[in-house]
Amino acid sequence: MSAVFVILCLAFTALLLFSAPIAVVIALASAAAIFASGGSPFEVVATSMAQGVDSFALLAIPFFVLSGMIMGRGAMALRLIRLASALVSPFPGGLAYVNTLTCMFFGAISGSAVAAVSSIGSFMIPQMEKKAYGKDLSIALTVCSSTTGMLIPPSNIMIVYSVAVGGVSIGALFLAGILPGIILGISIMVASFFWARKNKVKAEGSFDLKAIAIAFKEAFLSLLLIVVVLGGILGGIFTATEAAVISVAYAFVLEVIVYKDIRLSDMFSILCDSAKTTGVVMMIIGASTAMSWIMTMSNAPHQIAEAMMFFGNSEIAMLLAINIILLLVGMFMDMTPAVLIFTPIFLPIVREFGIDPIHFGIIMITNLSIGLCTPPVGTCLFVGCGVGKSDIGSVTPKLIAYVAAMIVALMFITFVPDISLFIPRWCGL
Numbered sequence: 001m002s003a004v005f006v007i008l009c010l011a012f013t014a015l016l017l018f019s020a021p022i023a024v025v026i027a028l029a030s031a032a033a034i035f036a037s038g039g040s041p042f043e044v045v046a047t048s049m050a051q052g053v054d055s056f057a058l059l060a061i062p063f064f065v066l067s068g069m070i071m072g073r074g075a076m077a078l079r080l081i082r083l084a085s086a087l088v089s090p091f092p093g094g095l096a097y098v099n100t101l102t103c104m105f106f107g108a109i110s111g112s113a114v115a116a117v118s119s120i121g122s123f124m125i126p127q128m129e130k131k132a133y134g135k136d137l138s139i140a141l142t143v144c145s146s147t148t149g150m151l152i153p154p155s156n157i158m159i160v161y162s163v164a165v166g167g168v169s170i171g172a173l174f175l176a177g178i179l180p181g182i183i184l185g186i187s188i189m190v191a192s193f194f195w196a197r198k199n200k201v202k203a204e205g206s207f208d209l210k211a212i213a214i215a216f217k218e219a220f221l222s223l224l225l226i227v228v229v230l231g232g233i234l235g236g237i238f239t240a241t242e243a244a245v246i247s248v249a250y251a252f253v254l255e256v257i258v259y260k261d262i263r264l265s266d267m268f269s270i271l272c273d274s275a276k277t278t279g280v281v282m283m284i285i286g287a288s289t290a291m292s293w294i295m296t297m298s299n300a301p302h303q304i305a306e307a308m309m310f311f312g313n314s315e316i317a318m319l320l321a322i323n324i325i326l327l328l329v330g331m332f333m334d335m336t337p338a339v340l341i342f343t344p345i346f347l348p349i350v351r352e353f354g355i356d357p358i359h360f361g362i363i364m365i366t367n368l369s370i371g372l373c374t375p376p377v378g379t380c381l382f383v384g385c386g387v388g389k390s391d392i393g394s395v396t397p398k399l400i401a402y403v404a405a406m407i408v409a410l411m412f413i414t415f416v417p418d419i420s421l422f423i424p425r426w427c428g429l
Helices: 003-017 022-036 041-053 057-073 076-088 094-110 113-130 135-150 156-165 170-176 178-198 209-234 240-258 264-297 300-311 315-332 335-352 357-371 379-388 392-415 418-426
Strands: none
Touching: 003 022, 003 264, 022 041, 022 264, 022 335, 041 264, 057 076, 057 094, 057 113, 057 156, 057 240, 057 264, 076 094, 076 113, 076 209, 094 113, 094 135, 094 178, 094 209, 113 135, 113 379, 135 178, 135 357, 135 379, 135 392, 156 170, 156 264, 156 335, 156 357, 170 178, 170 209, 170 240, 170 357, 170 418, 178 357, 178 392, 178 418, 209 240, 240 264, 264 335, 315 335, 315 357, 315 392, 335 357, 357 392, 357 418, 379 392, 392 418
16 A cells, blocks of 8 residues: 555544544645645645536535525425324324434435434424433434435435546436435334334324325425426436526525515525535535545555455455445545545446446445434534434434444345336436
8 A cells, every 4th residue: 555545544534533624634634645745735736626626517516505405494394294294193103204204305305414404303303302202212313314315316415426426417316316215214214113113102193184185285385396306307408407506496486485484684694504515515525536636646446446356256245345334434424525535446346346336326325324323423413413402422322223224224225226226227317
């Protein structure tokens, strides 16, 4: 292993231990490695960062972030909660299913796990706590359920993966995430089912077609956004970037004009918050591009690929090893830099085994979604604990059953490629 790669790893680990922001960690570690190689660190890092964010596809991210912010500030979450409640509350442990189903709905509309935790959690966690589900269990469930939005389109991280691969259809990725996202949500519901059965939790309500119809009518315009975005992309009406702009316009009209949940004066703070979030994401993308460059120059991907050949021609062993590595990476690194750094390393390896890049993208995103829930760097876990007013030490034990269920779903998604590829192939992508 080259000295440059060793310096890169040591600098990255040291800065991470000092709790520096991840974008700063990646940029400074890359600069240290470039300096050690005899290059001009600041010039190379600056050029790489500029090239990393110079992509038309990445323009979709700020718009999807903004649309998610608008939806999160409005009362869209409450309408989705009422719909989910009408559908699944008649079953024992119904509030747990309501939580998960609402997060799936909201994630499909906003594409943000953090927005789902804060929007859904602020209402569902207190409600579940009143019904004796317990605060920490409610937080753990909300945190895990929120990650389904990373797979169910639209999803910002899929856009990042498409850029990292270069040439993979964003529309195909969006479609590929639908069934895996549903399976991930069902796995969480199954864990809730066993918990409800063990604790003899009774149903919260009765089955009422009229109530379902009323709730669906209230939530219809919100759910229609999914049809508009996916239908427009697949129909060739607009690109993913243009779809993001449409989603902003749609969310604005819905929340400000139709529902009147947001005042026009609130838009300034929403724009500021979305700009901050976008700035952080773009900084991470740019810095990760610089790190990918120095890793390529140090021949690290080839060396890692050679190390992976320890598994010989066993596709199962290779995929299990990649899953384990990504699960560990997800515990310490946010999704965006992890996708940008590890995609160029693992993609050539999985291609040698004939694995479709779209399928591998879904595997990677599912893996790293689990990392959003797990300490020490689980973004959704931190947000969930803040919303639910608890601490990581109390919530983590309650996470175990749900994370285990998500890992089971991950195994199905990994070893049954048709789960990811059926819909894209059916649509001719």
